[in-house]
Amino acid sequence: MIRPPIALALRAMNRFFTPEKPLTFSGKGAMIKLADLMVRSGSKRPLIVTDSFLLKNGMLNGLLDFLKQEGCDATVFDGIIPNPTFAVVEEGVAAIRKGRCDSVFAVGGGSAIDAAKVMASASTSKKPLDKLAGILKVDQPLLPFYVVATTSGTGSEVTTAAVISDTKTHKKTFFVDPKYMPIAAAFDTGLLVSLPGPMTAGTGMDALTHAIEAFTSRARTANTDRDAATAIRLIVEFLPVAYANPGDERAREMVALGSFLAGNAFTRAGLGYVHAISHQISTHYNTPHGLANAILLPRVLRFNKDACSERFAELERMLLGSTDQPYAPDQAQRFIDRVDTLAETVGIPVNLDDIQQKDFASITKDALAEARSSYAVPKVMRKGDVTKILESVSTGSWAVNFA
Numbered sequence: 001m002i003r004p005p006i007a008l009a010l011r012a013m014n015r016f017f018t019p020e021k022p023l024t025f026s027g028k029g030a031m032i033k034l035a036d037l038m039v040r041s042g043s044k045r046p047l048i049v050t051d052s053f054l055l056k057n058g059m060l061n062g063l064l065d066f067l068k069q070e071g072c073d074a075t076v077f078d079g080i081i082p083n084p085t086f087a088v089v090e091e092g093v094a095a096i097r098k099g100r101c102d103s104v105f106a107v108g109g110g111s112a113i114d115a116a117k118v119m120a121s122a123s124t125s126k127k128p129l130d131k132l133a134g135i136l137k138v139d140q141p142l143l144p145f146y147v148v149a150t151t152s153g154t155g156s157e158v159t160t161a162a163v164i165s166d167t168k169t170h171k172k173t174f175f176v177d178p179k180y181m182p183i184a185a186a187f188d189t190g191l192l193v194s195l196p197g198p199m200t201a202g203t204g205m206d207a208l209t210h211a212i213e214a215f216t217s218r219a220r221t222a223n224t225d226r227d228a229a230t231a232i233r234l235i236v237e238f239l240p241v242a243y244a245n246p247g248d249e250r251a252r253e254m255v256a257l258g259s260f261l262a263g264n265a266f267t268r269a270g271l272g273y274v275h276a277i278s279h280q281i282s283t284h285y286n287t288p289h290g291l292a293n294a295i296l297l298p299r300v301l302r303f304n305k306d307a308c309s310e311r312f313a314e315l316e317r318m319l320l321g322s323t324d325q326p327y328a329p330d331q332a333q334r335f336i337d338r339v340d341t342l343a344e345t346v347g348i349p350v351n352l353d354d355i356q357q358k359d360f361a362s363i364t365k366d367a368l369a370e371a372r373s374s375y376a377v378p379k380v381m382r383k384g385d386v387t388k389i390l391e392s393v394s395t396g397s398w399a400v401n402f403a
């Protein structure tokens with residue numbers, strides 16, 4: 001079988017460039033343990049990157065008290081917005097220069113983490129921001145970079161990528177470089193328990209999407225399969241528990257670890273059409289990333305069903321605890337049904353009201369271009385397939401007739 005060049009490129013990057021997972025702290029108080037590591041490593045003037053909601057709600061109070069007590073002169077940048085833009089990153093870089101910051105410490109979801117990655121890079125580089133966009137463009141070591149992940153979805157705390165939105169072109173711009181891997185990351189259950197239900201659902205389904213797209217990628221390896229499968233097991237079991245009982249710290253921690261493993265799998269094996277389409281939807285309508293993925297996932301699973309029948313069946317047998325059973329095609333459909341049920345259990349809507357037919361052509365064109373240039377997909381979509389998915393997202397049901 002001839003593999004498309006993108007699968008080969010991902011394998012090469014994975015093998016020769018991608019660093020190991022960052023050191024992690026998890027459980028109640030993990031944020032302070034991470035801050036302690038940063039201070040012991042010599043940081044005196046960190047830039048804390050977060051959003052105004054988390055700051056105003058006192059979620060960083062313990063961190064700021066700790067840093068003060070340690071004699072650090074921290075600068076707080078709370079200008080993060082969902083789907084952060086180039087302008088947000090520029091503001092953060094200005095804050096780093098003004099505060100003469102010697103490290104970057106992100107507290108938040110993928111938006112804070114991604115923007116912080118690019119701030120940590122742009123502040124040490126002589127290149128303008130747009131020249132850092134793309135693959136392997138980082139020319140200088142980043143400022144030491146630490147992450148407290150508070151949403152359990154994007155896996156950005158373990159990926160070599162950052163996604164920044166370009167408000168002029170309506171496109172998400174990718175920054176991909178092994179140097180974006182943080183030194184260390186924390187999952188603090190004291191913060192995770194306050195994630196509201198719809199965010200818990202959307203980000204958890206985002207993590208599930210990462211794991212499934214990595215597990216079915218043509219650039220997968222034995223290691224990415226292991227991490228993706230473990231992530232799927234953790235998310236399928238614990239996401240409904242975290243959604244139903246937001247204060248359940250064990251469930252929160254397990255979903256966070258699932259998200260971390262899914263991130264580790266996809267940063268090596270790559271993603272697929274759920275992400276290729278959802279990125280365009282988010283830039284057009286500012287749809288939260290996790291929600292857009294969650295709505296698309298059941299549709300794209302159906303598109304991939306014939307190409308991935310054995311892989312889906314393998315996951316179903318794993319989830320049933322019957323890995324010794326032989327393959328049977330109906331196991332693949334049962335896995336898809338299981339994902340539908342999970343989405344429904346955590347309240348994912350079947351349709352997206354914002355989506356408009358007039359945008360279908362440009363969403364389709366950009367989604368196909370993103371997939372072609374970035375992902376080792378198991379089966380190639382044509383324009384008509386994407387249009388059918390968009391039509392079904394606009395009005396239909398999970399089932400799409402691709403015939």
Ligand code: NAD
Pocket residue numbers: 051053054081082083084108109110111112114150151152153154155156159160161162163191192193194195196199203206289290
């Ligand atoms: P987000 O970071 O945009 O956060 C969404 C909202 O959740 C914010 O308003 C925030 O205040 C709130 N929030 C965060 N943690 C909370 C908590 N514990 N309690 C209460 N509220 C909380 O959402 P996200 O889904 O984590 O990140 C989406 C972004 O990540 C997108 O820009 C997407 O493109 C990017 N992304 C990056 C990667 C990567 O590898 N770099 C992968 C996937 C997605």
